[in-house]
Amino acid sequence: MEPDTVIVNGAPRPLAAAAHTTALDWLRGQGLTGAKEGCAEGECGACTVLLARPGADTPTEWTALNSCLLPAAALDGQEVVTAEGLGSPEALHPVQHEMAVRGGSQCGYCTPGFVCSMAAEYYRPDRVQLNGSNGFDEHALSGNLCRCTGYRPILDAARALGHPGLDDSLAARRHQPPPPPPRAQRGLQEVLRLLADEPDALVTAGCTDTGVEANLRGARPALLVPVDRVPELRELRATPEYVEVGAALTLSEIERRLGGAVPLLEQVLPQFASRPIRNAATIGGNLATASPIGDLAPALLALDATVVLVSLDGDREVPLTAYFTGYRQTVRRPGELVRAVRIPLPLARTTAFHKIAKRRFDDISSVAVGFALDIEDGVVARAAIGLGGVAATPVRATATEAALTGQPWTDETVRAAAAVLATEGTPMDDHRASAAYRSAMLGQSLHRLHAEVVA
């Protein structure tokens, strides 16, 4: 590989981009105008392209990503496929064919992005035919918005897809090793030294936050340190005491690799943003940005998780309850990096995640509640409840936990504890929800859990 080269649609192109140029703008500057800017914050998916990334089932997977969030520099040494590379008007790719003939495009502006998301799912190695279905997971399209069609023909196109043929070069590519990380991606020690030397350096992994800051708020950090391919941050391991999830694992990777090992996370992850965002966003990034809502945090709080911070001085383990210190602030010191998240074992037997949002897919929670309860012989032996969206940081509902612990799992207990839960936190009125609704949702969530979980 030559320096600063990107393989785009099978052919190498020199990557010479101005600083702060997005992958989307770079591609469009190359004359590949199929990918569009619809929102510049990874919400609409019109910019979706495919990147060859390390896979779970095959060495390489075609991964749908929002090119508006990625810096062009992140393409260094990578392989990209755009709608133009999947097929041409004279020789449509199967995904393009189904979309075209079924009326899957009207204005056509969102269409190349849909085609790329659909192609990623088409090439998903573990997509299997089941009971007459082609195994297409419609969540693959949760990060693409269409304002024209009402989605029915798009979904029909997805459901009509077969499987790639033997002569499909993109399918074959999956069985070869993935491209190496961009050269800027150093080993952990090198990253830590850099962070120690450059206090203003901004760490980024999937760029789902830094990309939005750059595009919508004009943030232009002097030094951006990407860590999403740092090997030491990408480990997933289980000991008898805990499950440790590497900070730079993407949420999609965690979904795939964790399987059902942590049922509460298995509930959260499909509700977290959209597939292209989960393909980029990492668990470490989610905790480092310290959003007061952050769907993972309420769940991880309920799981009694800890954060492993690493610096040149070594590891430091902090309980998540002590990690958040204020609005988007944490105990993380300059020079420190989130290395991993630890989830202690054994897990509570009853867990649930309630996300309250306007839209079912790809929305930010108004309120998020993570429950982890042990109910023994009809009595609540242990209760941990994490809340998002009701305070400046994600918090534990400690008063509610106290009201539940040691009490029988009955209507009376739940009614009393729900009244306590409704007063936890300090919810605000904003464009997502009123404070009154947020408080009501806290109380309702315990009633709902009780309705669903019989002692």
Next chain:
Amino acid sequence: MSVGTPLPHESAALHVTGAALFTDDLVGRTSAVLHGHPVQAPHAHARIARLDPAPAYDVPGVVRVLTGADVPGVNDAGVRHDEPLFPDEVMFHGQAVCWVLAESLEAARLGAAAVEVEYEPLPAIVSLRDAIAAESFQGNRLLLESGDVEAGFAAAAHVFEGETEMAGQEHFYLETQASLAHVDESGQVFVQCSTQHPTETQEIVAHVLGLHSHDVTVQCLRMGGGFGGKEMQPHGYAAVAALGATLTGRPVRVRLTRAQDVTMTGKRHGFHATWKVGFDADGRLLALESTLTSDGGWSLDLSEPVLSRALCHLDNAYWIPNVRAAGRVARTHKTSQTAFRGFGGPQGMLVIEDVLGRCAPLLGIEAAELRRRNFYADGQATPYGQPVRHPERVARAWEQVTESGELARRTAEVAAFNESSPHRKRGLAITPVKFGISFNFTSFNQAGALVLVYKDGSVLINHGGTEMGQGLHTKMLQVAASTLGLPLDKVRLAPTRTDKVPNTSATAASSGTDLNGAAVKDACEQILERLAGVPGETWEARVHRAYLDRIQLFAAGYYKTDGLHWDPAAMRGNPFKYFAYGVAASEVEVDGFTGSYVVRRVDIVQDVGDSLSPLVDLGQVEGGFVQGTGWLTLEDLRWDERDGRLATSSASTYKLPSLSEMPEVFNVALLENATETGSVYGSKAVGEPPLMLALSVREALRQAAAAFGPPGTSVELASPATPEAVFWAVERARERSLSWTG
């Protein structure tokens, strides 16, 4: 016969491969382009005390700052002369006060940040309620009267009064406003623009530049969605680009970011309505008195015609013998609200459906029965005096939905489910749509086309309509091919340009196909007439023979809709060529813990006449329905009333329907045996009417919320009916239940 064949969109293969070009895709193909960036005001209302562009010129790459002093013509972006392009007084938060042109968008952004502006903030009115209280209105007041309202109320067995409020809607076309202008080799100002109304864009560009219309050409390749948001809104941005191009001699691109687009461009009007309604003992509507107030924003834009259409759709499909409906446009310090699919029709219809949905339990009549009982019958006329033709089509569509949707069985199932389910309740509602087709402004109901037949027999179609995804070009190709008796591949369509077909109307009011299709057909028929009797085995041979015989092989087609008249002062006349009808039944399930819900099933029958292009029409029905559902349930415009800032100005805060909002079962059928005489190939308009079928979802949500209360619960439901709004409706119903059982 190409017409009537279910064909994919004519650009489908280009769409799916990324080969279809949109306005901003041309930037990379144009050299030395300058990029425009606005300076947006941080106040809802303020006087500009000082504007100093000088610091912007210190930013590397900045070439020119455009201010009001640069305008050689008229400093106005509208047709009413109430929308200064470069204002002295800021009228809404985010209004552009000047524009910076630079070598890169980044330099333009930094240049815009460097411009120094001093504002003197002035008092602002942000909410519609505040505007009503302050009597802040603009434009003409409208009054629609028929019958004798007082006598109607006097005769009524039941009289109810209420208020209804509904939010607006952001268009959120996926392609934001985009223009690319340059002065071409002939000295003409050439503007590529994503516009539904190229002629008006041309006129505004000309008047801003102090030129004549023949000095300016506007081309629209295609739009990435329009929905009415590109009927008036593109003009000012096109004018900025054109002004920059004339002043710098370089191509200028103005493409709004999403945040700029949402904070600067107009939206669907929010409305407030007060109403008083009278029914006879059988639940028949006797009288309706109502005052509609629309939130027009800072300038008039299209607010008056939108209001007029709202008043003309207050009846929906129901005969109301005595009506007095007043309308007024509030002036608020917000974006200037504008056309949006339905153009006031949805707001008017929401009011009457809200009235019926709330009154049905009070009358003790099932909502579906109350609606059916009030349908128009033959011989009846609307409150504005237009006879309702084909009213039986509503009843036919209603019966078809009732049967194919198995409503009798499912209504019983819903009742049984609700009986046994304490925490989740279902609702199943059926609503009709009657929507008038034609521009209320009679002059707009004309169109032109230019059809060129070349010596080799190939055909090039030009017409005045624009393509925004609705499939107009597909239909125009079908009309031309069918009329000429040619296969589709003989016919090609050229991008819409003002120098091919002049003085065109906006592609709006669902009228694109009716008007332009008839004009294309007229041009083709002229050519066929001239070819009659020309010998030749094949089309190509006849065309070649005709050329040799010096027969004109091109024709300008023209069409105007006959029989329309409208007196806007009296609000009476025959404004519509016909009515498009439709019926939808929607079933929802509401979660009582959260107010969240799913749309379980939707059945629709839509009257499109004889469909020109069934796949295209199906797409319009489904897409319109989901977009309407978005307006009524999910899309939540929130303005910060303290400073007038739009709090939901991005895709992460303003949520449109995603795949998850699609009904789980979605059956759409086109009404059969529905030929519309006198329109192109017997077809009917389809762009707007299906949007209002989504009112069935809102009514189903109301019924599901009511099921949490005792029988006879009348539910007031906010619009949009977000999960939060539904939750509060459920809570109120549950409270009634407590007091009822207690």
